[in-house]
Amino acid sequence: MRPKLTARISIEEFEDWYWKKTELVDFCRSNSISSSGSKPDLEFRIKAFLRGLPLPKSSKRRLRKKVPDELDLSTVIEEGWSCNPKLGAFFKQHCGNAFRFNYAMRNFIHTQAGKTLEDAIECYKESLKKEQPSLPQNEFAAFMKSYSRLNPQSSRNDILLAWDKWKQTSRSKKE
Numbered sequence: 001m002r003p004k005l006t007a008r009i010s011i012e013e014f015e016d017w018y019w020k021k022t023e024l025v026d027f028c029r030s031n032s033i034s035s036s037g038s039k040p041d042l043e044f045r046i047k048a049f050l051r052g053l054p055l056p057k058s059s060k061r062r063l064r065k066k067v068p069d070e071l072d073l074s075t076v077i078e079e080g081w082s083c084n085p086k087l088g089a090f091f092k093q094h095c096g097n098a099f100r101f102n103y104a105m106r107n108f109i110h111t112q113a114g115k116t117l118e119d120a121i122e123c124y125k126e127s128l129k130k131e132q133p134s135l136p137q138n139e140f141a142a143f144m145k146s147y148s149r150l151n152p153q154s155s156r157n158d159i160l161l162a163w164d165k166w167k168q169t170s171r172s173k174k175e
Helices: 011-016 021-030 039-051 085-095 103-111 117-129 139-150 156-174
Strands: none
Touching: 011 039, 021 039, 039 156, 085 117, 103 117, 139 156
16 A cells, blocks of 8 residues: 655655655645755655755756956956856967866856956966866766665665765865
């Protein structure tokens, strides 16, 4: 017999049964969990809730701010800028045609709102001097492969929960 979807349901029972999206939305609303997103998003949040893990942040995209048309070295980087072709052309003009948005530069643009483009150029030049640790092309794919090898019985959702926890842990170590 199918159990009721309540906060007391075990994770195993939850995973054993098919739930309609409307049931998942109702459960989320009654337990103060974000009820937006796709059915897999809701299932992911509910599983985290049932396991007593921190709830994943909303999957809503960050609002992107438009990079101004006129750029100079004193232009202040605003929160929400993306590494777009207009910004790339500016940096190529000041750093040479070999300029590419490397890890250090992408990170600088995304995390250093309030600094200037001149500061960004200095960051880029410093990053070229240092040997950057090579990151896998797709860090999540590498994590998933490694985690699956170490935990062969894990489900995709187990891996996603572990990935979310690992990201939070690795960010706190960087700060």
